[in-house]
Amino acid sequence: MEEEVARIYPTDKIKSPTHLSIGQEAVAVGVCEALRSTDVVFGTYRSHACYLAKGGDLKKMIAELYGKATGCAKGKGGSMHLIDVRAGVMGTSAVVGTTIPHAVGYAYAMRLRRKDTVVASFFGDGAIDEGVFHESMNFAGLRKLPIIFVCENNSYAIHSHQLARQPASNIVERARTYLIPAERVEDNDVLRIYDLVKAATDEIRSGQSGPRFFECMTYRWKEHVGPNEDFDKGYRSISEAQAWFENDQLKRLENLLEPQVRERIVAEVEVEIEQAFEFAESSPFPAEEELYTDMFGEAAQWTAS
Amino acid sequence: MDRILTYAEAIREATVQEMTRDPSVIVLGLGVDDFKALYGTTRELQDEFGPERVFDTPLSEDGMTGVAIGAALAGLRPIHVHIRMDFVLLAMNQIVNMAAKARYMYGGAVSVPIVIRSVIGRSWGQGAQHSQALHALFMHIPGLRVVAPGSPYDAKGCLIQSIRDDNPVMFIEHRMLHPQRGHVPAELYTVPFGKARVLVRGSDITLVGVSYMAVECLRAQRYLDEVGISAEVIDPISLSPLDTDTIVASVRKTGRLVVVDTGWTMCGASAEILAQVAERLQGVPHIRWQRIGFAPVTCPTTKNLENLFYPNAQTIASAAFGMVHDNQKPWAPQHKEAPEIVEFKGPF
Numbered sequence: 001m002e003e004e005v006a007r008i009y010p011t012d013k014i015k016s017p018t019h020l021s022i023g024q025e026a027v028a029v030g031v032c033e034a035l036r037s038t039d040v041v042f043g044t045y046r047s048h049a050c051y052l053a054k055g056g057d058l059k060k061m062i063a064e065l066y067g068k069a070t071g072c073a074k075g076k077g078g079s080m081h082l083i084d085v086r087a088g089v090m091g092t093s094a095v096v097g098t099t100i101p102h103a104v105g106y107a108y109a110m111r112l113r114r115k116d117t118v119v120a121s122f123f124g125d126g127a128i129d130e131g132v133f134h135e136s137m138n139f140a141g142l143r144k145l146p147i148i149f150v151c152e153n154n155s156y157a158i159h160s161h162q163l164a165r166q167p168a169s170n171i172v173e174r175a176r177t178y179l180i181p182a183e184r185v186e187d188n189d190v191l192r193i194y195d196l197v198k199a200a201t202d203e204i205r206s207g208q209s210g211p212r213f214f215e216c217m218t219y220r221w222k223e224h225v226g227p228n229e230d231f232d233k234g235y236r237s238i239s240e241a242q243a244w245f246e247n248d249q250l251k252r253l254e255n256l257l258e259p260q261v262r263e264r265i266v267a268e269v270e271v272e273i274e275q276a277f278e279f280a281e282s283s284p285f286p287a288e289e290e291l292y293t294d295m296f297g298e299a300a301q302w303t304a305s
Numbered sequence: 306m307d308r309i310l311t312y313a314e315a316i317r318e319a320t321v322q323e324m325t326r327d328p329s330v331i332v333l334g335l336g337v338d339d340f341k342a343l344y345g346t347t348r349e350l351q352d353e354f355g356p357e358r359v360f361d362t363p364l365s366e367d368g369m370t371g372v373a374i375g376a377a378l379a380g381l382r383p384i385h386v387h388i389r390m391d392f393v394l395l396a397m398n399q400i401v402n403m404a405a406k407a408r409y410m411y412g413g414a415v416s417v418p419i420v421i422r423s424v425i426g427r428s429w430g431q432g433a434q435h436s437q438a439l440h441a442l443f444m445h446i447p448g449l450r451v452v453a454p455g456s457p458y459d460a461k462g463c464l465i466q467s468i469r470d471d472n473p474v475m476f477i478e479h480r481m482l483h484p485q486r487g488h489v490p491a492e493l494y495t496v497p498f499g500k501a502r503v504l505v506r507g508s509d510i511t512l513v514g515v516s517y518m519a520v521e522c523l524r525a526q527r528y529l530d531e532v533g534i535s536a537e538v539i540d541p542i543s544l545s546p547l548d549t550d551t552i553v554a555s556v557r558k559t560g561r562l563v564v565v566d567t568g569w570t571m572c573g574a575s576a577e578i579l580a581q582v583a584e585r586l587q588g589v590p591h592i593r594w595q596r597i598g599f600a601p602v603t604c605p606t607t608k609n610l611e612n613l614f615y616p617n618a619q620t621i622a623s624a625a626f627g628m629v630h631d632n633q634k635p636w637a638p639q640h641k642e643a644p645e646i647v648e649f650k651g652p653f
Contacts, residue, residue, distance in 0.1 A: 074412030083411040090378060091411045095402050101368045105375020112357050112381070135368025142363065294413035295448060297471030
């Protein structure tokens, strides 16, 4: 799907910043596959994979990238503000770290309402630099909330390496100081991520565990924002990326399938992608009056008692 | 029959009644469960509603605002309380980038029904970082409601309206309003947003007083009455949305407008109110305008400078008198410190 986004992007039909998650899909898939449809995820501006893995509507997502009225946010959000409440994908945000406390607050509400929903909060290694990450971890650890923190560590915040921003690569250790059990998965291993998260959600739901933290080492194949590669820009090298290319989790999963099954799935997905882009192309842009709608909700209709 | 409560009691009563009516209402904030209970506004709430619905927070204004937003996305109606508005600055990212924008940028898919209560204002040497009234910063942002009721009656009704509203509401309380007493009905009622209240009718000049300045404008009105000037006093109650109709109608009648804010005038609530009214009255001749607010400096702590920093009933009356008399003769009533300021003592 994102390869199609990358192909279309130079035509300028997608007139807004788009951050591709090619290379990082394994984390989103491993985590979301372990969640229930009623569970909820909060993501980042690089959340195409997360949105789709959690069951977000593909047509509405592509239409959103195109700025069309049929988009998941009516064209008012774009790639960085995807949402599909029905699928449990809460809004993604362009400001690093901002949705982490939302996930914590959502988990607080689930606890208060005695629901067995688990919330997953996705963020990158850049978010660890933000104060709100620590404030959120502190409160989640304090209240032992039903939440899974997922750090997608791709080593770079835009073009700045983790070790240019942090004294050591020890994100899991920081989580542990908030009494949150934390594990680091080194190699983008989609099946291991699934197993770990599945076990964690089972323990959380049965009341045996509070928050859990997973630092998933992964790699962004494309540039920070946009459809191109950027290994010639000086801040990272293609040799660094080579191991990640070879450890492609999509290929790994494909190879686990019978050839006929794989061909069928590939054919179905290609049709789905084609239809989604056709849907986006043929959908209308929002009507001019839409500029002013969705600012405020009507006051709730309560009867004074 | 009059039922008299203080402003602080009115806030507490609104909270209790709404929490009783609606189990989705929760209260969080630094100190909401301590023995001082935010000037009494949260007293015994935790005993009544339990520690899950009423809780103290870590000192994490940004994070806890995000937690409140997340809880609101999940269907709760959090009231996040800040004992000083200065501390709300630590939560600007969550308020401006998320709470205000979520509904629009997600195409109406979600609502963020949170109330952010914050205390502003003078008393007893609060100084630079314990006194700021920053409501204008929030008026600038589409997606936020900003209300600053000036009486116990409006505090109760406006807080109930804020809790029921599906949008983020900045609910601003001046510390010197907390002890003010007034009639407050026992039943639940709402005071709608976007409707100003005319507190006193008059014909010579319109005084608009924001928050605590509504009280000081009422005092100024009495001084002016003694020297033969009839002032109309308006409390806007809701700053965003703003009821310009009521103020415009008053200025059409009086031809003079003084907007008094408990904040700075530069890009402030007074500037905005005056601009909105002026736009509506273009071409109407001989209207006089003035903004009054804090001195354009950082708030000093020492008493004599603090007294000069803030507007008060005497400075308001003096400015109004000057406007009515075309600044031909200076006049000011004898300085008399407001009783709530005299009575307020620390530590607190």
